[in-house]
Amino acid sequence: MLKEINGSFGEEREFSPINLDEDKLNQKIEFLIDNIIARGVAKIGFNYMAYMCGGTFVCHEDFNMVRQFIRYDKAPLGELRETIEPTNKPILEDESSNRRRPGHILALMWDINKRHILAKVSLFNSITWTVMLAKDFSGIFRAIKSCHFYNIQNFTVNQLPVIPRELIP
Secondary structure, eight states, X not given: OTGGGTOOOOOXXXXXXXXXXXXXXXXXXXXXXXXXXXXXXXXXXXXXXXXXXXXXXXXXXXXXXXXXXXXHOOOOSSOHHHHEEEESSOSSTTOBTTBOOSEEEEEEXXXXXXXXXXXXXXXXXXXXXXXXXXXXXXXXXXXXXXXXXXXXXXXXXXXXXXXXXXXXX
């Protein structure tokens, strides 16, 4: 389908042979994070907030910036990195960078100062994206704290406790 519309998959490259050392696979992955990926992740975080907090809440004007980015690719004020930032740190406190549950994790919370509303999105529990859904939220404060794990092995969804990693010693 991409070839029909003159799309491309990018440059084809040869993979180097795999070296197995004591049941470990050394790997190097290169990928490009563009606005399409960032907008998709922001939409997942925004829709999770809509599901958890309700439609009336997400219509607040403080969410206009992220809504405009998701719908129209209108760059947020300031750097995009302030709105959506990828990291390799796991969301859950009992996981390490190399040992994680197999599934998707979504979390919704206030920042440490209770000024900004954040979503954390980790698809396949690999890259963790922090999405600033509202900067300096001006609405009425409400408790926002939820986390769900979608297990891709048995297709179940579990609610998890939310303890921001920043608070863990």
